[in-house]
Amino acid sequence: MSTYDRSMALTGQPPKSLSTNQKFATFLGVTGLIIMLLAIFNVSFPNKTLWLSISLSSVFAGILWFSWNAYSQKLPGIKNDGVWFKSISSRGFWAWIAGIALTGFYIVLYFYPEYLGLVSDGDNKGIIALFDPLSKALSGNPASQWFVYGTLYTVAILAFGIKFLWKYRHNRYERLRTISVMLFQTAFAFIIPELMARLNGDKILNGGSLPYYDLKNVWPLNYYNFESYRIKGFLSSGDIGFALLIFGILSIFVITPILTYKYGKRWYCSWVCGCGGLAETAGDSFRHLSDKSTFAWKVERWVVHSVVVFVTLMTTAVVYSYLGTDTSKYWLTKSSFLIGVAVLLTLVFGWVMLFKREQLQKDAQYGAIGYFVIIMALLGMHFFSGDGNVFLFKSETLRKSYSFLIGSIFSGVIGTGFYPIFGSRVWCRFGCPMAAILGFQQRLFSRFRITTNGGQCISCGNCSTYCEMGIDVRAYAQKGENIVRASCVGCGICSAVCPRGVLKLENGPLEGRIDSNQVLLGNDVDLMTLVNQK
């Protein structure tokens, strides 16, 4: 079947061209983009506020018009008609163009912001200057490349979010979830941090500064949260800053595990997270492109968990690098910190190996043991390495390589840039250390699972095809097994696209959650007992 034609059409592509309305909508949206493009090439716009407004609203309106035309005439229900016939959503010509354009944008954004008009001392130029008025209105500061990116990101989530709401208007779970990500992105990721930055040097902070802090961004997703400049920022802001620091730590060790216990990792990955938000809204047209092979699953497990190990090491090294050695000044020293980390990791490792081992696959067990030994060995080396050298590397080198490889290349350039080629959740699936940690919690002790409805599965494959995390949902459903997978972000689309109502995301009792028995209803029960005896 490898030579299989994408369209299945022997007489040419089925008709999936744009309607007249959609052509106009595309024109409008692209006009907005062209204004930004002109700004990049330093066309100076006389009234920046006006032109920025025109540009952003054309993009916004273009997307809305397009989606209104696509869904308003249709009855509510799953409408993935022609997804595999369209060039943009089936890795065709336009998908490659979009992928290359996005990737190019990310490369410039991360590594060559000067081409976008960033000027370190003096007024901004180019597209960044175009965004200055909005930035000044929010935080009082001129725009940066991150502000431009943040604005576009938010516009994308809002506009494509509305598209998603139209598309899934028959499904309340999807609607509420989308409204939630739209809200979290606009408020927590975009507006609140800007306003917090505005409070810099304010009287209530006694002249200190409040860090730009996206409250919903938990370590290790914000791997920089415990770097010395952040800690100084927190501590210089008095009580509020200190409270933020405590909140940052609590979110890792208390809030996150509790929420994940109750609701699975979906509370974060598909209700709160910005990366997930973009994947679900702007990335929705590409969700079916994720690789479902068992090979991809193996790669995923090794890569994502290696990232967790890497980020743990890196953060430990970074914190270590700015701690002192004198116990009389402050209780937290290089040594006590490393011992603390070692104890914590040992506890987690010991708990898993003692109580939860049977819930992990063999390769996960070997991996865990391997990583544990490596980390412990590296921690042990602290006593033998010279000052400033933590482990075998300088902490700065470690941090730089992490932020380059994972923070930039993986999460941005590949994660988002390659949406049209690899699907929408590449970063979440292969790269996000936060998702990996939440997944670990979800797999081991969450009440969350996807239940399968008896023996009603017809193995049609809609669930697997539309799983953005590349889980072969059908493999479980057709056996009648509950689905408890570390990577499942609980988006609920498998359940939405199932034509037989087989799948349900639910929080139930822990008991019997990982049900390895094949409970297929229909046949006489005695037979099933027999089958299960094997």
Place this chain on the structure above:
Amino acid sequence: MENIVIIGNGIAGVTAARHIRKLSDKKITIISSETEYFFSRTALMYVYMGHMKFEHTQPYEKGFWKKNRIELVKGHVTQVIPDEKKLVLASTESIFYDKLIIATGSKPNKFGWPGQDLDGVQGLYSKQDLNMLEVNAPNKKVCKRAVIVGGGLIGIELAEMLRTRDIPVTFLVREDSFWNGILPNGESQMINEHILEHHIDLRLSSSLKEIVSDERGRVKSIIVEETGEEIPCDLVGLTAGVTPNIDFLKDSGIELGRGVKVNRFLETNIKDIYAIGDCAEQHEAIGNRRPIEAVWYTGRMMGETLAQTVCGNKIPYNPGHWFNSAKFLDIEYQTYGWVFPEQRKKAEEMHFHWRHPKEKICITIAFHKDSEELLGINTFGIRLRHEIFDRWLTEKRTIAYVMEHMADANFDPEFYRTYEKDIVDQFNSDFGKTVKSKKKSLKQIFQIA
């Protein structure tokens, strides 16, 4: 090593193969002329609609077959010679078996209509039919109108498929309301409305008289029996049910009725030859079931059962409570137990019917007039938990109990609106009862102490 040969790589044959492998080390060979690998027939529609690629309908990766040592042979069996335990393929090659499982499925019904073999006339069952549909109806320019004959599940699926490519569809249904040989009136009525909402030209009480040919032997139009109306069209979809695909067995000595006759152990009249799935016909119908059940789930269950028998643990095919599900365009349908339509309803079968005032959501519960025991339930637009209804049917719960605990049975996604209260209110007013609906209980759903 014993050689098990299975003809047909559909759900029945493949399930049998998988379970035989689980239970034994026997040599397993599957022969099919349709496709190289097992795929989900019920998902073919999504390929045409562009929701999926054909590969997506294949549940197992290529390595699966090798890993499980299931040999796949692409070939067409033309003859079975039981005396020599031999199969003859169209390629004139022979294959010998120790045990033979016939799982050849069905083929679309053709009732001898004039013109039924013209170009542009086809059924929708096999992969080949789908390929043919791409030729006959790739878009609305080539296919200016399609006529679908036969008001069943395949018919409505074909209509939905064609509509995604904006092809105008006329849907001829012989009955006076869609699928009312299976569905009670209220439900059938609701589906009629939904079909019209999708801009499908639904013609009830209409049957096919004749398919008219153009000068090149292609379909030009059809003529409706009842009105004599001629409807020009480029495609005629014949979806008036299916028949077992067993022509190649005619001279084999295997006892045939409409299908391959089998006993409760799925054995044919000849030793070491079995039949499962769509092509198997029970000597005696089991309970309210039909002797031939062309349903995905029964094929799967027969495969599971037969694997036990073949591997030395002889057990009868003993299907539990009837269940089925389908989707009518945007409306999901599930059924558990038996809810009969008006013309087949027994005197003691009472129905409670509720329909949402605006949405296309409804529910019908059948119960015994005297004992008030639950007989079955149909739902449209509400998902129900299979295990719960299976349990309630086994426990012979009363309609009042079902009403009270409806919340436990709801399988809709979280945050969906629930209608238990409305349903119970109407039940109370219809039957003069005072049932109160109870809150959802995880303990009851998951049966934990």
